[in-house]
Amino acid sequence: MNDWFENEDFWVQYAPIMFDSSRWAEASAVAEGIFKLAGKDRDPHSLHILDAGCGLGRISVELALCGAQVTGVDMIRPFLDAGAEAAAAEKVEIEWVQADLRNFVRPAAFDIAVNMYTSFGYCKTIQEDAQILHNIAESVKPDGFFILEMLGREIAVRDFTAGEWFERAGYTVLTDFSVEGAWEGLRSHWQLYTKEGLKADHCFVQRLYAATELRELLLKAGFHSVEIYGDFDRSPYNEKARTMILLAQKSS
Structure with missing residues (x-):
């Protein structure tokens, strides 16, 4: 895979x-x-x-x-x-x-x-x-x-937020963040919406x-x-x- x-x-x-x-x-x-x-x-x-x-x-x-x-x-x-x-x-x-x-x-x-x-x-x-x-x-x-x-990792800890939403490039963007392990990674969940509904949904982890x-x-x-x-x-x-x-x- x-x-x-x-x-x-x-x-x-x-x-x-x-x-x-x-x-x-x-x-x-x-x-x-x-x-x-x-x-x-x-x-x-x-x-x-x-x-x-x-x-x-x-x-x-x-x-x-x-x-x-x-x-x-x-x-x-x-x-x-x-x-x-x-x-x-x-x-x-x-x-x-x-x-x-x-x-x-x-x-x-x-x-x-x-x-x-x-x-x-x-x-x-x-x-x-x-x-x-x-x-x-x-x-x-x-x-x-x-x-x-x-x-x-130091900045990720300092500035951590559980999520937010904003408007960009014609989408309403919803984000949700969570910590992997002992601050070993940051899991990011991004959803893109238009007036017609959900257009994209993706989750990924980046090592810190x-x-x-x-x-x-x-x-x-x-x-x-x-x-x-x-x-x-x-x-x-x-x-x-x-x-x-x-x-x-x-x-x-």
């Missing part, structure tokens, strides 16, 4: 909800934050960047607009097709690869790799998650960087990691240093953190 995140119908149906206009609007700032975090002062045209789990290509396109050579990898073909259309509209060239990050490796090919917008922790086992991090480490050049943006747990996984994966921040501006990962950003670097 396929994992839930391999279901193309789910992503196509829920994409307008997850990637609303505010997510597209923030893409340029995220791209700028990536360059600043990695401390890459040289010409972006010389940089090869892997967008691991690129989705619709929001960040891939912005990185390419800055001049970087970008490879976007995702399992979902409709997302890659949409990314290709966005790239064509912006007149930038991006390499789009349909692949499972548990298997994708391109040894020492990238100056920077990124995984944005909590696109990690979907696998059934920690070992599979660790394999993804190992593959990314293998794909990053010596002295290269990997930037991971996640919902940390504490910042220190992810740092250990990254070090074991092959990175020699890992810094933890609460935003792209290198603000502390503390009780005021907006998100969790891990900046991992390979040794030379």
Whole structure:
């Protein structure tokens, strides 16, 4: 049986909800934050960047607009097709690869790799998650960087809500959240309604990691240093953190 995140119908149906206009609007700032975090002062045209789990290509396109050579990898073909259309509209060239990050490796090919917008922790086992991090480490050049943006367990605990409803993309969206195990995962139940009634109903679990747990996984994966921040501006990962950003670097 396929994992839930391999279901193309789910992503196509829920994409307008997850990637609303505010997510597209923030893409340029995220791209700028990536360059600043990695401390890459040289010409972006010389940089090869892997967008691991690129989705619709929001960040891939912005990185390419800055001049970087970008490879976007995702399992979902409709997302890659949409990314290709966005790239064509912006007149930038991006390499789009349909692949499972548990298997994708391109040894020492990238100056920077990124995984944005909590696109990690979907696998059934920690070992599979660790394999993804190992593959990314293998794909990053010596002295290269990997930037991971996640919902940390600390923030999930701080901001937990049992559910909410809102209007978006022509739907009334009902959400229900519950904790798996000892805060090992977050179960999300999403229902989409129109005036005609229920149109979609999906439940999935995403593993939650504490910042220190992810740092250990990254070090074991092959990175020699890992810094933890609460935003792209290198603000502390503390009780005021907006998100969790891990900046991992390979040794030379």
